Amino acid sequence: MTELLRFATAGSVDDGKSTLIGRLLYDSKAIFEDQLEAVERTSRSRGDEQVNLALLTDGLRAEREQGITIDVAYRYFATPRRKFIIADTPGHVQYTRNMVTGASTADLALVLIDARKGVLEQSRRHAFIASLLRIPHLVLCVNKMDLVGHDQDVFEAIKAEFREFATRLDVADLTFIPISALHGDNVVDRSPNMPWYEGTSLLHHLEEVHIASDRNLIDCRFPVQYVIRPRSDAFHDYRGYAGTVAGGVFKRGDDVVVLPSGFSSRIRSIDTFDGPVEEAFPPMSVTLTLEDDLDVSRGDMICRPHNRPVAGQDVEAMVCWLDEQAALTPGGKLGIKQTTRSARALVKDLRYRLDVNTLHRDEAATSLTLNEIGRVTLRTTVPLFYDEYRRNRATGSFILVDEHTQHTVGAGMILSAPD
Amino acid sequence: MHQLTHLAAIEAESIHVIREVAAEFERPVLLFSGGKDSIVMLRLAEKAFWPAPIPFPVMHVDTGHNFPEVIDFRDRRVAELGVTLVVASVQTSIDTGRVREDARPGSSRNRLQTTTLLDAIAEHRFDAVFGGARRDEEKARAKERVFSLRDEFGQWDPKRQRPELWNLYNGRHRPGEHMRVFPLSNWTELDIWQYIGDEKIEVPSIYFAHRREVFRHDGMLMAVGPYLPTPEGAEVFETTVRYRTVGDMTCTAAVESAATTVADIVDEVAASRITERGATRADDKFSEAAMEDRKREGYF
Ligand SMILES: Nc1nc2c(ncn2[C@@H]2O[C@H](COP(=O)(O)OP(=O)(O)O)[C@@H](O)[C@H]2O)c(=O)[nH]1
Numbered sequence: 001m002t003e004l005l006r007f008a009t010a011g012s013v014d015d016g017k018s019t020l021i022g023r024l025l026y027d028s029k030a031i032f033e034d035q036l037e038a039v040e041r042t043s044r045s046r047g048d049e050q051v052n053l054a055l056l057t058d059g060l061r062a063e064r065e066q067g068i069t070i071d072v073a074y075r076y077f078a079t080p081r082r083k084f085i086i087a088d089t090p091g092h093v094q095y096t097r098n099m100v101t102g103a104s105t106a107d108l109a110l111v112l113i114d115a116r117k118g119v120l121e122q123s124r125r126h127a128f129i130a131s132l133l134r135i136p137h138l139v140l141c142v143n144k145m146d147l148v149g150h151d152q153d154v155f156e157a158i159k160a161e162f163r164e165f166a167t168r169l170d171v172a173d174l175t176f177i178p179i180s181a182l183h184g185d186n187v188v189d190r191s192p193n194m195p196w197y198e199g200t201s202l203l204h205h206l207e208e209v210h211i212a213s214d215r216n217l218i219d220c221r222f223p224v225q226y227v228i229r230p231r232s233d234a235f236h237d238y239r240g241y242a243g244t245v246a247g248g249v250f251k252r253g254d255d256v257v258v259l260p261s262g263f264s265s266r267i268r269s270i271d272t273f274d275g276p277v278e279e280a281f282p283p284m285s286v287t288l289t290l291e292d293d294l295d296v297s298r299g300d301m302i303c304r305p306h307n308r309p310v311a312g313q314d315v316e317a318m319v320c321w322l323d324e325q326a327a328l329t330p331g332g333k334l335g336i337k338q339t340t341r342s343a344r345a346l347v348k349d350l351r352y353r354l355d356v357n358t359l360h361r362d363e364a365a366t367s368l369t370l371n372e373i374g375r376v377t378l379r380t381t382v383p384l385f386y387d388e389y390r391r392n393r394a395t396g397s398f399i400l401v402d403e404h405t406q407h408t409v410g411a412g413m414i415l416s417a418p419d
Numbered sequence: 420m421h422q423l424t425h426l427a428a429i430e431a432e433s434i435h436v437i438r439e440v441a442a443e444f445e446r447p448v449l450l451f452s453g454g455k456d457s458i459v460m461l462r463l464a465e466k467a468f469w470p471a472p473i474p475f476p477v478m479h480v481d482t483g484h485n486f487p488e489v490i491d492f493r494d495r496r497v498a499e500l501g502v503t504l505v506v507a508s509v510q511t512s513i514d515t516g517r518v519r520e521d522a523r524p525g526s527s528r529n530r531l532q533t534t535t536l537l538d539a540i541a542e543h544r545f546d547a548v549f550g551g552a553r554r555d556e557e558k559a560r561a562k563e564r565v566f567s568l569r570d571e572f573g574q575w576d577p578k579r580q581r582p583e584l585w586n587l588y589n590g591r592h593r594p595g596e597h598m599r600v601f602p603l604s605n606w607t608e609l610d611i612w613q614y615i616g617d618e619k620i621e622v623p624s625i626y627f628a629h630r631r632e633v634f635r636h637d638g639m640l641m642a643v644g645p646y647l648p649t650p651e652g653a654e655v656f657e658t659t660v661r662y663r664t665v666g667d668m669t670c671t672a673a674v675e676s677a678a679t680t681v682a683d684i685v686d687e688v689a690a691s692r693i694t695e696r697g698a699t700r701a702d703d704k705f706s707e708a709a710m711e712d713r714k715r716e717g718y719f
Binding site for chain 1: 430
């Protein structure tokens, strides 16, 4: 059975991120002849000495012309063990927005550091965002080891410095790998140039890292997405609640309650096109039917009677602001979408703005602008059913929408109900 | 253990996307060409609403240069599901003067489809259009969102894409704008074939190896047929081929292949060193940015 692993990559410009991704795709044979040919042509026309694997991942014309990367791009490769989805996020000024976007669904973050430069302010920022988004696994690749003579001391010093910083973050699983993306050392196979390194190659790590227990399989959460009513002869009275399991394991026969009504019932069946199943867990998309005829609609939450999410109109959250034009300011009104629930939200308070480089809290801040992160108190027009983001990424996250432009302007991670 | 296979995981994600659109939009439509990606997308839509029927119509943008096998398949599948089929015809766009056809014989109608598609979206007031594009197909696609907003001219602006986080899709749009939605964004060509195999989904016969009269054109194998005249001096020969994509007959090339079953195709795709578009789409060869340009104009 092949599993899916989603990972996000981060690095400052020129740390070798594109080269590393190109190398992973190339060595896992996810790159095709015609793509390689196009890259060879371009490399030649730009006067590059060798084929620039980094070009494989440059997408759009503007990027090729300016030699920069604009936005999050998704790449795919597979080994017999896993299929990988890479969210490749570029490392320039708009970085925070891109990385937050790419990191939101990632199981693992891969942060690159140039061995010659060591831990930079940007590396700290990348690690901080990974921890803020609660990516369960963080891999620090110390790249360009060939340029420092494959020296163990360089690697160990970077490792020590980074570890020291990481103690201030909440990182569950931290791994360090010394690599040379250009030459392929420790990327797919263990490198003979660094016999002192006792860990596994990067690809081996990606294939083996244990992700099964990263999901919340304890707190049952089922946000109703769509009500299925066939009204056909064969399914005359059928009423099913379709959705994606956001937490826990639902079983046929389980007692459940539906929020906001608070009515209780029991799961009659868990249906799929391929037949009923005995249980459903994240991220399955299924349809629940209940024993009782209740009035349930999109945005309702099905959970267990003795394990309910917080239900409330007050939300305390870390918000990352994503918009160039407008800023987040206290008193502002925004659209909010959390699970399958949409509402309006009033920004009641900006408690502080966080300096992502120093982690300093600026309590005098009066707004959040593009790429800024702060702690915010919101009041919503209807109750939301939520958990702390650290407990459940699916029920603890929300997006904020500008009601005029309709753009997605903020990403929120819920801390708790305000005290 | 509670762990899904990668195919089950991407299937669940796609179903989530399809349901989200049905819940948040007034008038969605699903583009169905009879090609393998749209066949998988249609199956996912069937799964998303079962036991209820698919709650939106499907639309075929018909260049008029079709493989007959594909049209037969399309009509059969639509009838089986009982969904409404809207045919948006490029020929009609030509006849009514909405577009002008390149007079040279055998020229592709691929680019003309954009106008036909946008006209049909406006005419039927569709606000969400499901497309079967995958991000592994092409570089410009790799950067496109699952929910991809189009302005009132149907255009895509890669620099003004909305951030897309978790599975919280933002479907809001202003009057005149519409959303293109790509439920198969995270699928690869290999995933599609493995899924077709696992699910025993029927696909048009031209995907499998068959004998056909062909000639070489720009290094690609083109079928002898009514729409693309055989160039003077080209040698016509019969060989065993199959199609990796099905599109306009004038610009869809065949590949030499002996794959007669889905399992053969999975092996072939797994071993293949040429991307699907590179191997079989004459229209992408013009420039490296060909797809990006067409997307900006409102193409699929
Ligand atoms: N010597 C050496 N050079 C590298 C290595 N990895 C990347 N580079 C070079 O560093 C430069 C920047 O790499 P690139 O992948 O474009 O960086 P990005 O901006 O992080 O995507 C290029 O000239 C690469 O060839 C490495 O491991 N060793």
